[in-house]
Amino acid sequence: MNFLTDDYQDIRDGVKALCAQFPAEYHRTVDEEKAYPETFVDALTKEGWMAALIPEEYGGAGLGLIEASVIMEEINRAGGNSGACHGQMYNMNTLVRHGSEEQRQKFLPKIAAGELRLQSMGVTEPTTGTDTTKIKTTAVKKDGRYVINGQKVWISRVQHSDYMILLARTTPLAEVKKKSEGLSIFLVDIKEAMKSGMTVQPIPNMVNHETNELFFDNLEIPEENLIGEEGKGFKYILTGLNAERALIAAECIGDGYWFTDKVTAYVSDRQVFGRPIGMNQGVQFPIAEAFIEVEAANLMRYKACALYDAGQPCGAEANMAKYLAAKASWEAANACIQFHGGFGFANEYDVERKFRETRLYQVAPISTNLILSYVAEHILGMPRSF
Numbered sequence: 001m002n003f004l005t006d007d008y009q010d011i012r013d014g015v016k017a018l019c020a021q022f023p024a025e026y027h028r029t030v031d032e033e034k035a036y037p038e039t040f041v042d043a044l045t046k047e048g049w050m051a052a053l054i055p056e057e058y059g060g061a062g063l064g065l066i067e068a069s070v071i072m073e074e075i076n077r078a079g080g081n082s083g084a085c086h087g088q089m090y091n092m093n094t095l096v097r098h099g100s101e102e103q104r105q106k107f108l109p110k111i112a113a114g115e116l117r118l119q120s121m122g123v124t125e126p127t128t129g130t131d132t133t134k135i136k137t138t139a140v141k142k143d144g145r146y147v148i149n150g151q152k153v154w155i156s157r158v159q160h161s162d163y164m165i166l167l168a169r170t171t172p173l174a175e176v177k178k179k180s181e182g183l184s185i186f187l188v189d190i191k192e193a194m195k196s197g198m199t200v201q202p203i204p205n206m207v208n209h210e211t212n213e214l215f216f217d218n219l220e221i222p223e224e225n226l227i228g229e230e231g232k233g234f235k236y237i238l239t240g241l242n243a244e245r246a247l248i249a250a251e252c253i254g255d256g257y258w259f260t261d262k263v264t265a266y267v268s269d270r271q272v273f274g275r276p277i278g279m280n281q282g283v284q285f286p287i288a289e290a291f292i293e294v295e296a297a298n299l300m301r302y303k304a305c306a307l308y309d310a311g312q313p314c315g316a317e318a319n320m321a322k323y324l325a326a327k328a329s330w331e332a333a334n335a336c337i338q339f340h341g342g343f344g345f346a347n348e349y350d351v352e353r354k355f356r357e358t359r360l361y362q363v364a365p366i367s368t369n370l371i372l373s374y375v376a377e378h379i380l381g382m383p384r385s386f
């Protein structure tokens with residue numbers, strides 16, 4: 001597997017050209033107005049970038065996770081925030097890999113054409129948090145339908161998506177051998193659900209990220225909306241979660257380069273004590289250190305994506321890539337805000353916005369502590385803590 005011989009320049013050039021039509025002022029205004037970057041996501045969809053992972057026979061570009069990650073990286077590197085649209089990328093593989101042929105025929109061409117959006121994934125619940133196998137949302141089969149009851153929290157892009165992939169328990173925890181069994185995933189038609197048992201409560205938050213609390217009260221969904229086999233949803237959702245972690249690593253890498261470029265330009269120009277502040281090693285070293293860490297994280301992101309594309313296990317690499325990249329982008333963000341002095345806090349420099357955006361990735365979609373625990377116990381073989 002040689003993933004270092006291609007720099008994916010055509011993709012980078014294409015995404016850069018599109019992003020150039022949406023300069024910093026665009027993303028700043030969307031952030032200040034707490035709006036959704038609708039015209040930006042529309043443009044990405046029209047140019048086919050959002051269909052990167054859809055196989056060609058269903059109207060997509062038939063690319064792999066590596067290429068998808070390059071698209072996400074370039075958006076963040078150009079000053080945007082892929083968080084508005086990355087859901088479609090990682091949800092896509094869940095549907096492509098585990099959906100039936102009928103589901104693929106029904107949804108993929110429409111998603112590729114931009115007629116449908118599959119931007120949401122509902123996993124997290126308020127009372128169980130990271131302990132996913134304990135989720136309390138249930139799906140009970142009844143007369144050719146599943147009846148959903150329960151609650152989700154932090155479910156993103158629901159108001160800007162047509163469909164959501166939902167994780168629910170179909171067999172009670174007490175009746176399964178392994179706690180990861182008895183969970184299933186479903187495609188939920190969001191607009192239909194909002195008319196018949198799903199309530200959406202937006203959560204105002206620190207980043208401009210459309211995210212919500214969801215309540216299910218006897219929501220009925222057709223049996224054919226089950227993805228794959230009943231009871232195997234946890235395994236399927238992990239496909240999406242590994243893709244999500246690798247893609248978010250790429251976004252953090254894009255952020256990391258944005259911060260190091262921005263701060264390098266600023267400290268090379270800003271004169272204090274009669275010389276550029278960037279002449280001081282106390283200023284240079286944290287920036288250089290962050291850059292080194294972004295470069296190192298980049299290697300792990302390529303490894304994770306290449307394994308994923310080869311259909312090989314990549315849980316360790318996807319988690320480690322996300323850990324390294326989120327840490328590197330956060331260090332770059334800290335150096336960037338610090339050496340902009342007061343201007344780092346002014347909206348017009350965009351540093352405070354990107355600083356808030358990249359901070360999220362220490363917590364979501366999986367917290368740094370949970371990655372450390374995964375590596376300690378599943379890779380290094382230490383005793384399980386939970």
Ligand SMILES: Cc1cc2nc3c(=O)[nH]c(=O)nc-3n(C[C@H](O)[C@H](O)[C@H](O)COP(=O)(O)OP(=O)(O)OC[C@H]3O[C@@H](n4cnc5c(N)ncnc54)[C@H](O)[C@@H]3O)c2cc1C
Nearest residue numbers: 121122123124129130154155156209211364365366367369
């Ligand atoms: C803006 C935003 C968007 C999101 N979008 C989505 C979405 O679209 N879909 C979705 O399903 N979820 C989404 N999430 C949820 C996100 O995945 C969770 O917030 C994250 O997984 C952490 O879960 P939690 O908030 O329940 O934290 P908890 O599980 O309550 O954990 C809190 C903190 O405690 C620590 N911790 C917990 N357990 C342990 C342990 N065993 N050992 C050591 N430390 C521990 C960790 O540091 C963790 O950060 C989103 C979250 C945010 C903030």
